[in-house]
Amino acid sequence: MNxxxxxxxxxxxxxxxxxxxxTVTVKYFFSPGEIVTQxxxxxxxxxxxxxxxxxxxxxxxxxxxQHGCTACGICEMNCPNGSIEVIAKQVVVDEKKKKVLDKHxxxxxxxxxxxxxxxxxxxxxxxxxxxxxNSVYKRSNLTRILNKPNSTLAN
Amino acid sequence: xADAIANIDLDKEEDYxxxxxxxxxxxxxxxxxxxxxxxxxxxxxxxxCGYIHRGIEKMCERNTYPQIVHLTDRLDYLSAHQNNxxxxxxxxxxxxxxxxxxxxYVRTIMSELSRIASHLLWWSAFGMDxxxxxxxxxxxxxxxxxxxxxxxxxxxxxxxxxxxxxxLMYDIHPNFQKRVKECLVHLxxxxxxxxxxxxxxxxxxxxxxxxxxxxxxxxxxFGVTGPSGRGSGWxxxxxxxxxxxxxxxxxxxxxxxxxxxxxxxYMNRMDELWESISIIEQLIDAIPEGEYQTKMKPxxxxxxxxxxxRVESSRGEFGVFxxxxxxxxxxxxxxxxxxxxxxxxxxxxxxxxxxxxxxAIMGSLDLVIPDxxx
Numbered sequence: 001m002n003x004x005x006x007x008x009x010x011x012x013x014x015x016x017x018x019x020x021x022x023t024v025t026v027k028y029f030f031s032p033g034e035i036v037t038q039x040x041x042x043x044x045x046x047x048x049x050x051x052x053x054x055x056x057x058x059x060x061x062x063x064x065x066q067h068g069c070t071a072c073g074i075c076e077m078n079c080p081n082g083s084i085e086v087i088a089k090q091v092v093v094d095e096k097k098k099k100v101l102d103k104h105x106x107x108x109x110x111x112x113x114x115x116x117x118x119x120x121x122x123x124x125x126x127x128x129x130x131x132x133x134n135s136v137y138k139r140s141n142l143t144r145i146l147n148k149p150n151s152t153l154a155n
Numbered sequence: 156x157a158d159a160i161a162n163i164d165l166d167k168e169e170d171y172x173x174x175x176x177x178x179x180x181x182x183x184x185x186x187x188x189x190x191x192x193x194x195x196x197x198x199x200x201x202x203x204c205g206y207i208h209r210g211i212e213k214m215c216e217r218n219t220y221p222q223i224v225h226l227t228d229r230l231d232y233l234s235a236h237q238n239n240x241x242x243x244x245x246x247x248x249x250x251x252x253x254x255x256x257x258x259x260y261v262r263t264i265m266s267e268l269s270r271i272a273s274h275l276l277w278w279s280a281f282g283m284d285x286x287x288x289x290x291x292x293x294x295x296x297x298x299x300x301x302x303x304x305x306x307x308x309x310x311x312x313x314x315x316x317x318x319x320x321x322x323l324m325y326d327i328h329p330n331f332q333k334r335v336k337e338c339l340v341h342l343x344x345x346x347x348x349x350x351x352x353x354x355x356x357x358x359x360x361x362x363x364x365x366x367x368x369x370x371x372x373x374x375x376x377f378g379v380t381g382p383s384g385r386g387s388g389w390x391x392x393x394x395x396x397x398x399x400x401x402x403x404x405x406x407x408x409x410x411x412x413x414x415x416x417x418x419x420x421y422m423n424r425m426d427e428l429w430e431s432i433s434i435i436e437q438l439i440d441a442i443p444e445g446e447y448q449t450k451m452k453p454x455x456x457x458x459x460x461x462x463x464x465r466v467e468s469s470r471g472e473f474g475v476f477x478x479x480x481x482x483x484x485x486x487x488x489x490x491x492x493x494x495x496x497x498x499x500x501x502x503x504x505x506x507x508x509x510x511x512x513x514x515a516i517m518g519s520l521d522l523v524i525p526d527x528x529x
Contacts (some may be wrong), residue, residue: 014357021352025289050303052310052325080222114225114316115324128310 048130054113055129057084057106059146066154067147068125071101075117075126083110084117101147108134109142169194173510177206181284181514184524186498188513195510200502204495208528215488220246220455221319223488227475228314230492231526233273234469236265239318241475244399245464246320249457249479255445256401258322260438263401264335265305265317266466267431271342272301273469274424274431277521281421282353284518285362290353297345300338307334320455322448335439339432346428354425363418367504367516370415377503378496381471382427383520386420388413393467405437417519424521456483470494470521494526 028034040047049055061067071088089102118126126146136142176187185206191198211230215223220242227238240262247254275298282290302312308328309315317324353359369379374387384391392409394402410426412419457479465474471493478487497520505513 010357017355017357017360021356024348024351050307050310052308052328053306054310078222080218080225112225112229113311113314114222115310116221116225119319119324 047132049132053128053130053132054115055131056108056134056144057111057117057126057146058129059104059148060125060127061148061151062154064154065148065151067101067151068123068154069101069104069147070123070153071099071104072122074120074122078116078120080114080116081110081112083107100153104146105143106146107143109139170198175200175513177203182517182524183280183522186522186524186527188501190510190513192510197505197508197510197513199506200513202498202501204498204528206528207525209525211529212488212490216485219483220457220485223485224319225314225316227490228316229525230490230529231468231470231473231494231523232313233276233523234269234473235314236262236269236317237466237468238473239316240266240400241464241466241468241473243318243320244466245462245475245477246455246457248464249460249462249477250320250451250455252321252449252451254322254449255447256443257445257447258449259401260442261323261327261447262318263405264435264438264442265315266400267434268301268304268335270469271428271431272298272305274428275301277424277469278349278353281518281521282359284514285359287353287356287359290349293345293348293352297342300341304331304334304338307331319448321451322446324448326447327442332439332442335435339435339439342428342432346425349425354422360418362512362515363416363421363519364414365416365418366508366512367417367519368415369500369504371413373500373503374415377500379471379500379520380493380496381467381469381521382410382423383420383497384471385409385411386423387415391472393465393472397465399466401438402434405434407434417515420519454483456481457485465491468493470523470526471497490529492526492529494522494524498522498527 059067059069071086073086076084076086083106085105086101087103087105088099090097091100092098115128118128170191170193173190173192174187175190176182177185182188187203187206188200189203190200209229211226215226218226224239224242227242228235230238275294279291279294279298282294305315306312308331309317309324311317369383369387371388374384374389379387380391388411390409390411393399394407395409407430410423410430412423457477459479459481462477462479463474465472467473472491473493474491476489476491477485480486501517501520504516508516
């Protein structure tokens with residue numbers, strides 16, 4: 001007899017626990033205002049990342065196509081993966097030899113977005129961008145030259 | 156593989172071997188378990204690691220100390236902040252650098268936020284392991300708020316790399332305190348719903364209670380730490396034993412249960428969510444002013460010697476051992492990862508259990524595979 005009572009107790013206890021859980025799901029079913037689904041591809045135009053979001057590394061240029069990179073190579077030294085390569089060239093200005101930036105190569109495929117290069121840059125020329133869609137068709141497209149063509153060093 | 160099969164005694168007709176993983180949804184990653192079954196009862200199992208081995212310890216030997224920090228993100232990606240903190244605390248201890256109170260407070264808050272985020276994801280995935288798909292959406296919905304806080308302050312959602320030797324990479328965002336308080340209010344409203352959904356559910360309780368028994372002695376000898384070890388009655392919280400950062404300034408309970416089963420491990424994590432909320436509440440209004448970064452030398456060289464630092468990550472004790480020869484990179488680095496030790500107890504816990512319970516027990520251990528292989 002006791003076994004039957006226990007069995008019925010179990011059945012009704014189980015039903016009660018299931019209904020308790022159902023109250024939560026039913027509540028959300030009738031209050032769609034609390035649903036927080038984000039429509040990602042549709043909201044692409046209005047989607048704004050946070051200011052500190054770590055997108056691609058890029059080099060800040062002013063409107064005269066000038067940047068602040070002195071080709072010191074500190075970013076290259078700080079990079080843990082070797083994703084940055086700074087190539088400098090010698091130019092003669094006023095009969096004095098001077099080292100200027102030739103190419104600042106950034107390999108995004110190797111970058112782990114640790115932020116050490118941006119933090120270490122003494123002239124604050126490197127920064128993180130806001131892009132979040134980084135897929136490309138060819139791996140070579142992930143290698144970028146950060147200084148724009150014909151850009152010069154800002155004074 | 157051939158050796159493994161040869162060593163297993165397949166003496167009866169209903170005995171067979173089952174490869175669970177490496178690509179299996181309920182192993183949460185690329186873990187391969189070779190399960191020896193009799194019918195549907197597990198005789199024993201052998202975990203095969205190495206499918207996501209990246210050689211991080213070896214990579215650390217060629218990196219400088221600030222560079223090592225971001226590699227520790229990639230071990231246990233759900234407690235990335237605590238792992239970073241372990242390396243930073245080690246370097247600061249070795250150099251005798253004292254960080255400001257602001258850094259300590261922010262680190263503690265961030266660690267606890269990561270713990271909440273990690274436990275929420277675990278709760279979602281554990282429910283899904285046992286067939287409750289709803290939990291996955293509810294848990295991830297609330298975790299998103301914490302990830303937004305991370306993203307605003309650190310720039311990263313999952314892998315933050317926010318700590319650096321001597322302090323933090325950036326100061327906290329002006330919105331940080333406001334957002335954290337909003338998030339805690341939201342969580343306090345939602346956590347009782349979790350209990351309603353899963354904790355008291357009769358199907359869930361029948362599958363978790365009395366399953367996967369790990370006695371206190373076994374927990375200690377296998378080195379099972381974290382909420383799993385505390386579910387076996389072993390008080391092993393590093394935050395209590397060796398308080399680091401600001402843990403000595405806050406009041407919190409170490410949650411220990413002695414039921415030793417999956418349900419105890421589950422309830423431990425649910426209670427830790429509340430404890431983490433209470434820790435953050437004590438600290439969030441009291442963040443002192445100060446430097447967010449102590450001035451360090453441009454090239455950090457540790458003095459010759461051996462150093463060990465451990466922290467309580469979301470899954471247990473995470474330790475870093477460094478042997479330094481006085482250079483700018485370590486001579487040898489060793490990570491004591493909690494998941495590797497927790498996995499070692501899986502064979503012992505599942506013997507004689509059903510194959511379906513193996514999934515439940517593995518879920519209750521909360522394994523993160525990249526932390527096992529490193």
